[in-house]
Amino acid sequence: MIKHTKYLLAFFISLSTLAGAQVSTHLECHGKIPAEFTTPSQEKAKIAIANDSILHDKFSLSRRQQREFFVQSSYAIDRLLKSGKVLFNDSISMYVNSVLDEILKNDKNLRQELRLYVVKSPYVNAFATGNGIIFINIGLLAQLENEAQLAFILCHEIAHYTNKHSLDGFKEQIEIEKGKGDYRAQSVEDKLLSQSNFSKMQELDADETGFNRYLKTGYAPLEADEVFFVLKFAHLPFDEIEFENNFIANKYYPLKDDVLLSELTPVSFDDEDDKYSTHPNISTRRMQLAPVLNANKKDGKEYLVSETQFKKLQKKARYEMTSLFLSSQRYASALYNAFLLEKIYPGNAENEIFKTEAMIGLSEYKNAYELDEVCTYYQDLEGQSQQLNHIVLRLTSLDMNIYAVYNAFAGLKKFENNKYLKKLCINAMVNLIADHNVNLFDFKKMVETPVDSTEDATEVKDEPKNKYDKLKSEATLKESKPYIFAFSEYIEDPLFVKLFQRATKRNLKKTEYLKLAQKDRDTSLNLQKIIMTQPYYIKVTNKSEEGFLIEKSEQAMLQVLDLLPEMAEATAVNLDMMTPLLMESDDVERFNDYSTIKEWLIETAYKDTLNIPSSHQPEIEAIMEKYGTRYVGYTSFFTLKHRKANQIIRSTILGGVMALATQVPATGVPFLLYGIARPSTTTYCLFSVYDMETNQKIKTFFYEYQMSDRKFVIKSTLFNSIFKLKKK
Amino acid sequence: MRGLFLLLTILATTCYSYTAQGQAPGYLGKKLFLNIDCDVAPNFSSLRSQMSLTRRLGLKPAIQLGYTVGTQTAITFRVSGTNYIYPLYNNYNTDNGSSPDLPYGEDLTNPDYRTFRKPLSANLYTSVMQYDFTVQFYDGSFIAPAGAYFELLMGLSVINTNFLDIDNKRLMIYSDLTNNKLLSPRIGMAHMRNMIVFDRLLLRYGYEFGFDFMGMWAFTAFSTNVASSFTNKNFLRYEGAMHNTAYTFFNFRVGIGIIN
Numbered sequence: 001m002i003k004h005t006k007y008l009l010a011f012f013i014s015l016s017t018l019a020g021a022q023v024s025t026h027l028e029c030h031g032k033i034p035a036e037f038t039t040p041s042q043e044k045a046k047i048a049i050a051n052d053s054i055l056h057d058k059f060s061l062s063r064r065q066q067r068e069f070f071v072q073s074s075y076a077i078d079r080l081l082k083s084g085k086v087l088f089n090d091s092i093s094m095y096v097n098s099v100l101d102e103i104l105k106n107d108k109n110l111r112q113e114l115r116l117y118v119v120k121s122p123y124v125n126a127f128a129t130g131n132g133i134i135f136i137n138i139g140l141l142a143q144l145e146n147e148a149q150l151a152f153i154l155c156h157e158i159a160h161y162t163n164k165h166s167l168d169g170f171k172e173q174i175e176i177e178k179g180k181g182d183y184r185a186q187s188v189e190d191k192l193l194s195q196s197n198f199s200k201m202q203e204l205d206a207d208e209t210g211f212n213r214y215l216k217t218g219y220a221p222l223e224a225d226e227v228f229f230v231l232k233f234a235h236l237p238f239d240e241i242e243f244e245n246n247f248i249a250n251k252y253y254p255l256k257d258d259v260l261l262s263e264l265t266p267v268s269f270d271d272e273d274d275k276y277s278t279h280p281n282i283s284t285r286r287m288q289l290a291p292v293l294n295a296n297k298k299d300g301k302e303y304l305v306s307e308t309q310f311k312k313l314q315k316k317a318r319y320e321m322t323s324l325f326l327s328s329q330r331y332a333s334a335l336y337n338a339f340l341l342e343k344i345y346p347g348n349a350e351n352e353i354f355k356t357e358a359m360i361g362l363s364e365y366k367n368a369y370e371l372d373e374v375c376t377y378y379q380d381l382e383g384q385s386q387q388l389n390h391i392v393l394r395l396t397s398l399d400m401n402i403y404a405v406y407n408a409f410a411g412l413k414k415f416e417n418n419k420y421l422k423k424l425c426i427n428a429m430v431n432l433i434a435d436h437n438v439n440l441f442d443f444k445k446m447v448e449t450p451v452d453s454t455e456d457a458t459e460v461k462d463e464p465k466n467k468y469d470k471l472k473s474e475a476t477l478k479e480s481k482p483y484i485f486a487f488s489e490y491i492e493d494p495l496f497v498k499l500f501q502r503a504t505k506r507n508l509k510k511t512e513y514l515k516l517a518q519k520d521r522d523t524s525l526n527l528q529k530i531i532m533t534q535p536y537y538i539k540v541t542n543k544s545e546e547g548f549l550i551e552k553s554e555q556a557m558l559q560v561l562d563l564l565p566e567m568a569e570a571t572a573v574n575l576d577m578m579t580p581l582l583m584e585s586d587d588v589e590r591f592n593d594y595s596t597i598k599e600w601l602i603e604t605a606y607k608d609t610l611n612i613p614s615s616h617q618p619e620i621e622a623i624m625e626k627y628g629t630r631y632v633g634y635t636s637f638f639t640l641k642h643r644k645a646n647q648i649i650r651s652t653i654l655g656g657v658m659a660l661a662t663q664v665p666a667t668g669v670p671f672l673l674y675g676i677a678r679p680s681t682t683t684y685c686l687f688s689v690y691d692m693e694t695n696q697k698i699k700t701f702f703y704e705y706q707m708s709d710r711k712f713v714i715k716s717t718l719f720n721s722i723f724k725l726k727k728k
Numbered sequence: 729m730r731g732l733f734l735l736l737t738i739l740a741t742t743c744y745s746y747t748a749q750g751q752a753p754g755y756l757g758k759k760l761f762l763n764i765d766c767d768v769a770p771n772f773s774s775l776r777s778q779m780s781l782t783r784r785l786g787l788k789p790a791i792q793l794g795y796t797v798g799t800q801t802a803i804t805f806r807v808s809g810t811n812y813i814y815p816l817y818n819n820y821n822t823d824n825g826s827s828p829d830l831p832y833g834e835d836l837t838n839p840d841y842r843t844f845r846k847p848l849s850a851n852l853y854t855s856v857m858q859y860d861f862t863v864q865f866y867d868g869s870f871i872a873p874a875g876a877y878f879e880l881l882m883g884l885s886v887i888n889t890n891f892l893d894i895d896n897k898r899l900m901i902y903s904d905l906t907n908n909k910l911l912s913p914r915i916g917m918a919h920m921r922n923m924i925v926f927d928r929l930l931l932r933y934g935y936e937f938g939f940d941f942m943g944m945w946a947f948t949a950f951s952t953n954v955a956s957s958f959t960n961k962n963f964l965r966y967e968g969a970m971h972n973t974a975y976t977f978f979n980f981r982v983g984i985g986i987i988n
């Protein structure tokens with residue numbers, strides 16, 4: 001029986017894999033890994049403190065505050081650098097850096113101080129750190145219209161660095177929090193307002209200084225003003241094109257009127273309230289620059305480095321942004337992006353893949369009644385994308401699944417050799433069959449071709465002759481099953497039939513597999529090898545103002561990093577520790593794998609048990625083969641230190657009440673003893689294992705200790721987790 | 729006693745053979761542990777132990793052998809022992825020719841002191857050996873034998889009471905040795921914390937509540953005047969048992985050990 005189970009499991013897994021011949025289009029790093037990606041934060045802070053490299057006016061801060069600043073900023077930056085989301089030496093980064101070179105061609109020293117990285121994030125944002133790193137998000141690059149706009153953004157960020165806004169912000173925050181100087185006796189609301197005002201002041205300062213630098217370049221000055229429009233409408237997709245219903249529906253099964261929004265909310269041009277915002281509203285920013293802009297209406301170029309490269313960057317950024325939407329389960333946004341991509345860059349297999357992945361995601365979330373998690377409510381939107389969100393919201397779960405299958409197969413018909421699309425198609429079919437209990441016989445080809453897609457496609461011209469003809473008539477069939485002709489276009493296509501049959505079989509296997517998977521969850525994995533990603537460690541205290549203990553957290557994380565391989569060795573498990581902290585500068589391939597795994601983990605964690613393909617599946621398949629395991633582990637620790645004094649006071653009061661109530665003083669003693677003996681630290685640990693084959697989290701071990709995170713506690717946790725995975 | 733040891737041996741062997749197959753992990757796979765404890769007892773009964781440093785703080789050394797039978801469960805066998813002296817508030821000594829077999833009575837003219845009808849030795853000397861079978865349940869997510877745990881004890885106290893003639897520095901032993909022993913069933917519970925250093929050494933601390941039933945029964949007998957039918961010998965045995973109960977009612981435990 002066990003043998004049989006294993007074979008069945010292996011068989012289904014081999015069928016269920018979504019890997020195909022699709023070539024990865026995700027952006028990847030190249031060349032040597034910069035040292036700042038592989039160095040621990042505390043080392044960086046030590047170096048920075050020793051050099052005093054950016055703390056030019058260090059005397060305005062106490063020694064402790066200087067240290068705090070370096071530690072805090074190093075840690076925050078490091079979290080991003082080691083997240084796997086930051087790109088280096090890829091085509092986009094290279095181009096963006098060349099624009100920075102162009103801006104600073106007359107300031108070589110400053111150029112050497114600065115590092116510029118692109119972040120794989122769909123949010124429209126760029127920011128500069130105090131130690132000279134500028135980060136620019138893919139989301140912003142996807143929205144920019146030309147190189148000059150990019151140059152202005154970079155000039156703005158350079159100004160943040162040269163004007164030391166990061167350090168000033170830190171100093172100001174301390175004064176606001178402590179209520180010093182002008183901030184004396186402020187309420188919490190006033191403090192927030194003060195912080196917001198200071199931040200806005202810095203932004204305006206960066207606009208001004210940045211624009212002055214921008215004017216010295218050869219870029220068109222007016223493009224700086226255009227950037228503000230880009231930022232103002234950053235909440236909209238990268239283009240506004242009227243959504244076409246036939247992007248998801250077809251003439252045999254068109255969208256019903258009730259799913260369509262008759263009137264869209266127009267895009268608002270009003271200024272947003274920036275009272276508590278970190279950035280001033282766009283009108284304020286434009287008004288500030290207007291005098292300088294009017295005085296400098298000279299000619300300039302939109303492109304100094306390369307228009308072709310910019311267009312390539314823009315296209316890549318838009319594709320990457322759509323992929324990021326998919327991996328962050330923003331399926332409705334991804335679907336509208338896929339629509340835009342098809343309009344702007346037609347005939348690309350990636351468009352079909354994005355569309356299919358998004359539709360599968362939406363249909364699965366709809367099946368699980370959790371659509372609100374992946375689709376913004378249409379009334380919260382404005383512009384053309386509102387229509388799509390309304391359609392998605394109003395469609396029934398069955399219709400959504402049907403359209404997912406239809407579009408998946410339509411995409412496959414366009415790119416018949418794309419194996420990945422074929423697998424996506426089967427995936428969509430399995431979901432339709434599993435969640436709605438339909439089979440191939442539930443669909444028929446419509447005999448009568450409708451004259452016009454907008455007219456009723458079910459109009460029957462010949463009167464039925466007898467009872468059975470009446471029952472079999474299209475009108476009757478359609479009344480009982482409105483979707484019956486949805487696949488008219490493909491129902492007689494041998495490939496469609498073959499894939500549907502395969503999906504039906506797989507659904508049966510899936511049911512069997514789910515039972516096995518559940519059984520597997522309850523037992524062990526007989527684990528031989530596992531990839532572990534960088535552990536996550538947070539130490540928090542409410543004993544002091546410090547709160548989050550940054551340095552101690554990192555030290556503890558490094559300890560876990562040491563202990564994990566040790567514990568794996570003790571349990572005879574082959575553990576591959578995947579973290580930038582253990583990588584050499586030449587390990588860029590490994591870094592890319594780490595980056596992919598991290599993104600995949602986040603994506604998979606959110607999907608839970610839904611049958612949705614991962615947007616990283618092809619790369620994950622390659623990683624599985626390369627590292628010889630299908631399991632990825634992730635562990636996180638959290639320790640919370642309470643205030644012991646409060647605990648003792650509480651126990652004493654309770655003991656006192658007890659003693660008074662019973663008139664026996666001794667009865668209060670146990671309460672007091674409990675207050676003293678009760679530990680003041682709680683440690684939590686989560687150890688999760690994910691299966692790359694099935695895209696699911698398969699094991700989670702949760703630990704809670706009423707004790708500080710002593711070494712033996714950590715060791716015990718890790719050993720026990722790995723042991724349980726290893727146990728036969 | 730022999731029967732008890734036999735029972736424990738069979739139980740331990742069965743558990744070992746069962747869990748060895750079951751792959752109960754224990755801390756880093758280690759399952760066997762041995763502790764040497766020193767129980768520190770606040771003295772609730774004005775007893776004085778020969779092992780105590782002060783009159784108010786009694787000591788009770790113990791040795792405990794344990795085995796993890798599950799991820800968070802361990803069984804142990806624990807032996808502890810102590811002795812103490814209880815003053816009888818009399819200035820008489822054994823040379824006065826008293827006899828333990830005479831009926832027990834109290835001096836009604838002096839209710840603060842219990843006296844014997846015929847003058848007798850000044851102090852009681854009670855030695856106690858406790859044999860406990862315990863089960864440890866580890867708190868939260870701790871893996872035995874590391875971390876905090878709650879322990880249930882069940883066992884026997886062997887209470888041996890004699891006279892101690894302080895003036896003559898002699899321990900008076902009854903001629904009938906078997907009769908001055910009392911076997912008392914006992915139960916208890918403890919809450920402890922085990923810390924592990926260097927993956928082998930075990931440091932621990934905690935507290936224990938224990939109840940010796942014989943002492944409780946004796947207390948009941950004394951308080952309901954049943955004691956009036958006692959002989960001096962009975963009185964002394966039950967007096968010893970009663971004070972033993974008070975003595976071992978609450979202990980702080982500290983100890984060290986090894987795990988393997």
